Amino acid sequence: MEHKLDPIIIGVAQYTQSKERVPKLDPLSLMVKTSRNALDDMGSAVLKQHIDAIYMVNINSWSYEDAPGELAEKIGISPDRKVYLPDGGDSPQMLVNRAAKAISKGEHEAILITGAEAAYAMYLSQKGKIKLNWPKRKAPNYMEGPLWHGTNEFENKYGVVIPSYSYAMFETALRAASGRKMNEHTRYMGKLFAHFSKIASQNPHAWNQNAYSAEEISTASPDNRKILHPYTKRMCANMFVDQSGTLIMTSVELAEKLKINPKKWVYLMGGCDLKNVFNITERPKIDESPAAREGSKLALQRAGLKLEDIDKFDIYNCFPSIVQIIMKELGISENDPRDLTLTGGLPYFGAPWSNYSMHAIISASEIIRENPSLKIMVIANGGYNTKQSFGIYGNEASQEMWAENDDSKIIEQIMRNKLPEPIKKAEGMITVEAYTIPYERSGKPKKIIIMGRLENGRRTLAVIQGDQEVLLRLEKEDLVGRSFPVHHDPKLDLNIVSINKE
Template structure:
């Protein structure tokens, strides 16, 4: 019987290009840097010759004709396969899971997975506060699939294409489902993210090393203005960072043949990729994630572990709502003391667009090498609570090999609960399920966005634009569960929420 091939990570590196650097590297050069560091991490001369595949996460802050090819040429790699993904925060863990399957099946021997962003430097250049010597910006020659915006035309009319809007709406649904009062929940969000901030403060790679208190995070001030109610600036992912991370994967069999030191090996013990109903307005509930619920079960079963066996987690943390949703879905209790982030999270460590979770994976590898008994779960999230990828890392092979897995039935069961399409031109009374208020840079609200259902359970969205004073009064109430009149407005092609008729 042939030996089973179990996927392992053998090289891992990350780098943060801080604000005060003298030379501002572009994203590709940042990936070159971390790729070279990951190769050096393995400790084998000319290990690059064994790499037959390059996986690259989408780059938002710059663009190149063929970034995977340019990287390969610089590193002296001749890949059989190059993958350049469209955007999505689930990408790093999803690519690791894809690599695990390719390596376990024997289709690939060694895979380099990388990503990098330089959004801080690029934004400074756009504002003419920095002059960059970067290559010309060129549209990519190819991309696997296409850029996916994750929201429908109808949802976009109400601003849901902006994550700070969609996740803020989820937050009000989560709050109502929890039964917490408004002030209690604001404090709760602050305490939740205070835990992340403390870890970032101790992380040498973190973009922000200020340890923020729960009160500092949750209290709106001129420094910490409300972005989209109920979120303050300190609760939101910081995408304007310069960061890159790279990992290199192979099988334990090949690592042994190449005499790569076993203390470097970190197994991908379990993992999966699942998605929720993509259309936000067609999800049965706005405060849960069946993909996260089922994904955790699948990954733990493959690893031969229970949730109690996991020592720490990295839960994708672009906004508080997704942390709460995933935390609850995987079965973590409110008083569970285990860390929810390895890095400090997207608001404080940094949120380099689609590549954040690569930094979590690199950090997991380093921690497990120091403590071989440690088991770590990384959960990445893409879109608008749209898709989640799971990875469990440790020093043992998976209990169920990667070649003996099929999650298609579970995926189908999640998607079969999709609701009917929303009412585009709505007139009548709706009961509010979720809402947010969009704030101007002066800190005051300018618009309210609502989602709710009619008595027949069909759903729609509505907008309200009125005096800031009125919107501020509405922010002091719990509006989930209340009934309002909505009317279609042909001039704006949107449904309008009517006050004082509930």
Template sequence: MTAHYTPILAGVAQYTQPKDVERPLDPMGLMVRVCRAALEDASPERIGDHIDALHVVNLFQWPYRDAPGMLSEALGIRPKGKFYTPIGGNTPQLLVNRACRELASGEVRAVLITGAEAICSVKRALAGRIALDWPESSSPERIDGDNRPGVSQLEADYDLFFPAVMYPLFETALRASSGRGVSGHREYLGRLWERFSRAASENPHAWVRKALSAREITEVTPENRYINYPYTKYMNANINVDQAAAVLMTTEETARRLGIDPGAWVYPLGGADLCDVWNVSRRPRLDASPAIRNASRLALEQAGLDLGDIDFFDIYSCFPSAVQIAMKEIGIPPDDPRDLTVTGGLAFFGGPGNNYSLHGIASAAERIRESRSEKAMVTANGWYITKHSVGIYGGEPPERPWTGQDDSSVQAAIDKEALPEPVEEAEGDMKVEAYVIRHGRDGSPTLGTVIGRLSDGRRALAHIDADAGALEEMERTELVGSTGHVRHAPGRAGNLIRFHGLS
């Protein structure tokens, strides 16, 4: 491949809307703002005439019937392809990887990727603090890509479609396999999340600029109650934000012809997209991700790099378990001094729906522009550690040309490891693999849910049959590895498990 078809990031932009603005922009207005800024960042006025594809990341709170069409009209561009993604935090990096393939092959000349959320403003309006004069919101007329639900019907019956319920399950599985114990692991989570908070405090785009200590993050207080054990409020992604980002991609040849400053070019060096076993209840392990392991390996191989060549990361950080699983699978030691985030993460920088990782990519590009020599790895995660996209970025042209790679055999090997469907009506002994305890707004525990194995090895789900006092005791001790008696409750939702001496 010649240099003419080497993909680059030519323009990036981010915007965080002030929390107290009287007339906030809607998500479309936010996207218009950052797209114009990304085009200006690339400099030449004519770059918009070369945009052949526009990708809009799925909007959570205020979708539009035809977001790509509305945005194209507002920007005055006429892309041949206009796309709107399905749900998934993986999509920004997935779109970059896809754009690299299309740019490298000559299918397109320039690609614009953008997304935004204005959930904070919507909540302010619902509370009666402001009035919104926004374009009408409606269901999108089309979604381009895999739009499967993230959970099975059985998982949904146990409320596992809520990320704030699902991710604590991963955390308790990780804690048990780490051997740190309940208190030791809580301290570890505090130290880990303190690093993210510190990074956010130094980021002018971050939603929460106050640096929190490890103790402030882990200590349960009225302001930092348990949402769902073992996660306090400060450990959860914060979607109550107004944020937008955009990335403009093109090729070296187009950039040279249009006079884009080479000092602004950032090179995608490698990328890969894989999925774990789709339904969490069918995964062999709840503290692992073969997809992240292989996607990071494939991305590094494509870039011709080793993990030691990476100078900093932006690990997808909706919850601490997502970061820990990624670190373990990529091979990043817990005490690795390299930055794990360039933004501050979803809890502190902000979690603007599906679009967070576009901020990670833009921030990585801005940092690489300053140093030129640094290389970054960005990971993006959709659903419940389900869909994964990894990207490697640098300031120098890749030694290897960007070529499409067939990862279907790797994906097939991952899919082959799926367990049988869980037992819907379970009876007998059941060993706990992971658990979560939900809490009410008053801070008290309300319901526990378990994933485990029956004595014959089959997987099952169950709610914990226990009062609030027993649930609190289960938060002080390690329940993973314990065996309880499970039974199906006719007329009630699902299976119930009872633990001798704890119920």
């Protein structure tokens, strides 16, 4: 097989702006910093002239009229193509996969991929603790598609648009499927994320470098309050971080021509981008991901590897549920000794909105440079277990031509299993498939949101209403599998389950 146009990563850099740094750099300045460092990391001043495309992940914490163009001007490159994405946690790996195809087809010689957030700086500014001397905020004059929220209008009425709501609902479905009791599953989540926290404690780029025990993660306390059942604060992604990452890709042919040190090269051995059914209420099972199941197989096939050949993983981990879903779909057991994160994960390393997995890819590249025999799989997740992008990294070329990859037929097959639209005005009995309980800051439950099936098999959402005594009692019970009478309240335009004191 001809490997001249095989895509490789040749420059990487990441940066975490310290909490104490003043003045605070804005996201564009953070990208300038990591882009310059990634250019230096390549060890070739000449290759800079060959960068003919910039791919940029969406910026949530600020906005610019032409962020890719402004970045290009500041670092001294002249790209023919500028891409600025809408939001989505799958974006970094998806852009790497897209760049691999473009380079393999000869469409571009070298591509700079970058992203940054400064949400912590924004938080301090909004609290009146600092003054930001940033450029004027302007709406982007181009973006590849609109910003999306990953849920429909019906789901939004019940709060499912808030990521912690939806992922907590996935969690209660997973718990029921696992057969664990409530306290057993809480301990399991704590143990799972304690390992992530340990890795973050050893990562100089991590936002939170405390190593928490399983009990410190799973037990509610004044500094680890309950967010939604069954999650505490330390189980949830921390978006209030200032972080940036940049990587540069080119072909083997150009790297050889410009005499870039092969020790810098990291191959994208395999990858793919797949989607699940868009609306959560229309998925056959909310504790599964056909995209992860099929995507992992495709990525491994293209890399010429088996799952047991992968030495380390970085599984997107905004909440424990997505880690478990992907573990289940890949066939990774609870006792598997391999690392499931390279960085420490979104609750501890930090969650720079759509750009988290950029740091995972950069970390994978740094690890492989130090240990060329390793094979690492990065799994990026967008939306609400909606989209997954896979990348396998190592020091060998892909077994398949990147330019020939087309996954549209697999996505079509996944979409064929979409359920009918949910019942918006429910009457009768509802059997709970999943639920969550949002809490006040004081720890008092607000309400209970449930997803379930009606007697005719159709799915719907509903809210359980009751006084504090009722909600506190139900909080201690696993509601999955239980049935309740439900009715539609026209004034609230919500499906309601009313439970009185017993």
